[in-house]
Amino acid sequence: MNVAIIVAAGRGSRMGGGRAKQFREISGIPIIIHTLRRFEQCATVAESVVVLPEGEQGEFLSLAERDGLRKRARAVAGGETRAESVWRGLRALDADDVEIVAVHDGVRPFVTPEEIDRTVREAEQSGAAILAVPATDTIKEAEGGRVLRTLERARLWRAQTPQCFRRELLRRAYESVSASGLDATDCSALVERLGAAVSIVEGSAHNIKVTTPQDFALAETLMKSGR
Numbered sequence: 001m002n003v004a005i006i007v008a009a010g011r012g013s014r015m016g017g018g019r020a021k022q023f024r025e026i027s028g029i030p031i032i033i034h035t036l037r038r039f040e041q042c043a044t045v046a047e048s049v050v051v052l053p054e055g056e057q058g059e060f061l062s063l064a065e066r067d068g069l070r071k072r073a074r075a076v077a078g079g080e081t082r083a084e085s086v087w088r089g090l091r092a093l094d095a096d097d098v099e100i101v102a103v104h105d106g107v108r109p110f111v112t113p114e115e116i117d118r119t120v121r122e123a124e125q126s127g128a129a130i131l132a133v134p135a136t137d138t139i140k141e142a143e144g145g146r147v148l149r150t151l152e153r154a155r156l157w158r159a160q161t162p163q164c165f166r167r168e169l170l171r172r173a174y175e176s177v178s179a180s181g182l183d184a185t186d187c188s189a190l191v192e193r194l195g196a197a198v199s200i201v202e203g204s205a206h207n208i209k210v211t212t213p214q215d216f217a218l219a220e221t222l223m224k225s226g227r
Contacts, residue, residue, distance in 0.1 A: 001046045001047075001097045001098055001099060002044050002045050002046060002098070002099055002100040002101075002102065002120055002124075003045065003046065003047055003048065003049060003073070003093055003098050003100075003101055003102070004039050004045045004047075004048040004049070004071075004101075004102040004103075004104055004116075004162065005048070005049050005051060005086060005089035005090065005093075005101060005102070005103045005104070006032070006035065006036065006039070006048050006049070006050045006051065006104055006105075006106045007051050007078070007082060007085050007086060007089070007103060007104070007105055007106055008022040008032050008035075008050060008051060008052055008078075008105075008106025008107065009051045009052055009053050009077075009078025009079065009082075009085040010022070010053070010082075010107075020053055020056065021107055021210060021211070021216075022052075022106045022107055023056070023059065023060075023063075024216070026109065026210075026216075026219050026220055026223050027220065027223045027224065029067075030063055031106070031107050031109050031210055031219075032050070032060065032063070032106050032107075033063055033064070033067050033069075034109035034223075035104070035105075035106055035107070035108060035109045035111070036048060036050070036064070036067075036069055036071070036072065037067075037069075038109070038111050038112065038113055038116065039071055039104075039113075039116065040069060040070060040071055041113040042113035042114075042116040042117050042120075043113070043117055044100075044116065044117045044120040044121060045071065045102055045116065045120065046071065047071045047072065047073040048071050048072050048073060049073055049074055049075075049076060049089045049092050049093065050064075050072060050074075050075045050076070050106070051075075051076055051077075051078040051085045051086070051088060051089045051106075052075055052076070052077065052078060053077070053078060054077045054078070055077075057075040057076075057077065060075050061075055074092060076088055076089060076092045081183045082183070082184070082185055083174065083177050083183045083184050083190075084183075086103055086174060086187060087174045087177070089103075090167075090170065090171055090174060093167065095167065095171075098167045099124070099166065099167065100120055100123050100124055100164050100165065100166060100167070101164065101165055101166075101167050101170050102116065102119065102120055102123075102162040102163070102164045103161060103162060103163050103164070103165075103170075103187050104116075104161040104162040104163075105161045105209050107209055107210040107211065108160065108161055108207055108208065108209050108210070109210065109219065110204075110206045110207050110208060110219070110222055111131070111160075111161070111162065111203075111207045112204070112207075115131055115162075115201070115203050115204065115207065116162055118131075118201050119131045119162050119163075119164045119201045120162070120164050122164070122199050122201050123164035123165060123166065123199075126197065126199045127165065127166050127169055127196065127197075128164070128165045128166070128169060128188070128191050128196055128197065128198040128199065129163075129164050129165075129198065129199040129200070129201050130159055130160070130161075130162075130163040130164070130188050130198060130199075130200060130201065131159075131160045131161060131162055131163070131201050131202075131203040131207065132157040132158060132159050132160055132200050132201070132202065132203060133157065133158050133160065133202065133203050133204065133205055133207075134156070134157055134158075134202070135153050135156035135157060135158055136153075137153075138150060138153055139151045139153060139156055157200055159186055159188060160203050160207050160209075163186070163187045163188050165187065165191060169191060169194070169196060170187065170191065172194060173187070173190035173191045173193070173194055174190065176190065176193065176194065177190055206222060208222075
């Protein structure tokens, strides 16, 4: 069985306003529900563990019940960092049943079921796979306000989610974080530190992470256009 960990434990300070961004609405529906609907429609993921801010589980469960979500297994409280939140989601899994874990940002509501399925299936074959898009801008490495070098754009990709891994591989990666105290905003970086190869599955620029008010405005436009 494959399981998704939906990471939605942030408070959304960059979005502004008093409400956590994952509960703010796009076209009248909370962002987190839009995201989970994509996992409802994919073929490769059987259930989801949703990681939320402490104290927000009750509101989420009410929303999920109202929307008729079937694949939600449980809601757990997140930690102070993204790494701690993913780790809490991992510990909530029934290890005996889980093959692939797909970690996804709760505020990426435009991922498609087909993108999820392709990434999970690649992880089933290779052990680790992430959704990503090629860089289209020229990227500069800089320090102290000065350019150190220009990176070769043809080799650069912008990481998205889901990021999918065999459960035991991802668990080892996060156990190493617990031991070292390192935080990470990207699961793949921790798996790479173990020396494991991570495959890339090409995604879409529409798979945005809704983080700022500008992102929210774009999300409304994308939703109205049928995304």
